[in-house]
Amino acid sequence: MTREALLVRTLVELADNLVDDFDVIDVLTVLSDRCVEVLDVDSAGVMLVAPGGELQVVASSSDAMRGLELFELQTNEGPCVDCFISGKPIVNLELTALDDRWPRFAHRAVADGFHSVHALPMHLRSVTVGALNMFRVAAGSLHEEDVLVAQALADVATIAIIQHRSSVSAAVLNSQLSEALNSRIIIEQAKGKVSEASGLDMERSFQRIRNHARNHNLRLTELARGIAEGTTSIVGLDPLPRSPGVRAISSNPWSGPQQRPTPQEPSA
C-alpha cells in the first residue's frame, strides 16, 4: 500500500470510529499504530488528561513506549508533559543533548534506545486534551511534512475525544442545531409579517416582538411562532416605546392599501 493510500485509509479509519458508541482507546490505538506505519518514527503513544486534571497513558504502539510514558508521568518530566502544559509542539529534540531539561527521562529513554523525541498537542481551539508522543531510534530530524500529517491525524482523533467527553449524542446535537435554525427562521418570518403589517423596518419589527415578549413574559420563539402561524394578532402587540433617532418607515413607494400605520406606532 502506498503512503498516500495508507493515509487516506487512516483518515477513513479514524472517521469511521467517530460513530456514537466508539471506544476512545480504540481510536487512539489506531492513531499511535498508524503514526508508526505512516511516519518515520519507531514508537508512538498518546496521553490524555483525566477529569481530575492528571495525565494518563491511554495508548502505545509498543510496551517499551508504554513503560517510558509511564516513567514520564511518575517523574513528571519529559516531552509529553511539557507539550501538554504548554500546548505547543515539541519536535526534533535530540535526547543526549537534553540532560538539563529532563535529566531522568533522557537517561531512561537513551537506555531504551531512543535518540530523538517529538510531542504534539491534542487540542481543539483553546482546550488541550492530551499529547501525541513519537520517539525515534535514530537521531536526526523528522521531516516537516511528517509533523504536519501527525498533527492532522491527532486533530481528527481529538475531535472524536471531545465529542465523546461532551457525552452528548450526535442525535441530540443535530436536533439542537435544527431547532436553533428553525427558531431563527420563525423569528425572521414573524419580523416580515410585523414589518409589512405595521410599516416598521426589520430591526424595529424585531424590537417590537421582543418588547412584547418581555412585557408579557413570553418566550420570544413561542411569540414569533404564533405571529408566523397567524394565531397571534399583530395589532395586539404592544407598541414600541418612543426611541429618539429611530423611527418607523413613514412612507412607502406604493400608495396601495397596505400602508396604514396603526395609531400606537411611533410617528415620524
Added chain:
Amino acid sequence: MTLPEDRTARILKELASHEDDHTGTLVLCEVAAEITGASGASIMLLSEDVARGSLCTTDGVAVYLDDLQFALGEGPSLDAHASGEPVIEPDLATPSVTRWPALAPSAVRAGIRAVFAFPLRIGAVRLGAVTLFRDAPGALDDTQYADALAVAVVAARTILTLQADAPPGSVAAELEEGANFHFVVHQAAGMVSIQLNMSVTEALVRLRAHAFLSDRSIDDISRDVVDRRLRLDAERPGGMGGGTTPTTDG
C-alpha cells in the same frame, strides 16, 4: 505535478489548521473540492428533507447550485440527504436517468456538467450533504470517491463539535460565519403572506415561483421585497393579490 503524498499531507494539514482559525466552515468545502479534483463544492444543511441553507460554498457557481436547490426544492444534495446514500451524476447534460427536471438545465447552463453529493451522516443521524461539481463530465475515480466519503464524515463530526459549544437555542457562530440560511427569504415570506393574505408556507412557494419565472435568485427577489421595491400583489392583476390590511390575521 505534485506527488500524491504531498496532496494528502496538504489536505490533512488544511483540515487540521481549520480547527484553530475562525473562518467558519469554508475550509471544509475547499478541502472537499481539492481532495476530489472537483471544480467546486458546497455543504448544505437540511432537516426533514427541507434545505435550510449552505454552510459554505467555494465559489459563485457553488452558490448558484445551492440557491437553485433551495429555490426549486430538488437536486443532488436533497437526494443524498433523503436517501442517506451518495448521489452520482457524471454527466448532467445527458444523464442516463432523468432527474431534477427544473434544476438540471439551469445548472448545465451555469457550466455544471457533473455532480456528486455525499450525505453528512453519523450513524442514523443525518445533517445534510457535501456536494461536489465539475465543469466537465466524468466520474470520480475510486480514490476520489473514498476521499469524498471520508471528508463527509469528518465534516459531519466537525459541524456537530462546533455546535456543541453554542449557547442553548442558538446556532454556533462558526457555523453561521460564511453560511447562507436565507433569512431574508423568510422575512420576505412573512411580508408576502400579509400582502397576499396567505400562510407563510404558501408565500414561500410564491416567492420560489417568482424567482424561477423571472430567472433571478430567490435571495435577490426577497431582498427587493424586504426593501419594498417589489410587491407580489402588485404584479398579478386579477390574481391572488390585491388589497391586504395589516389586521387580516389579527
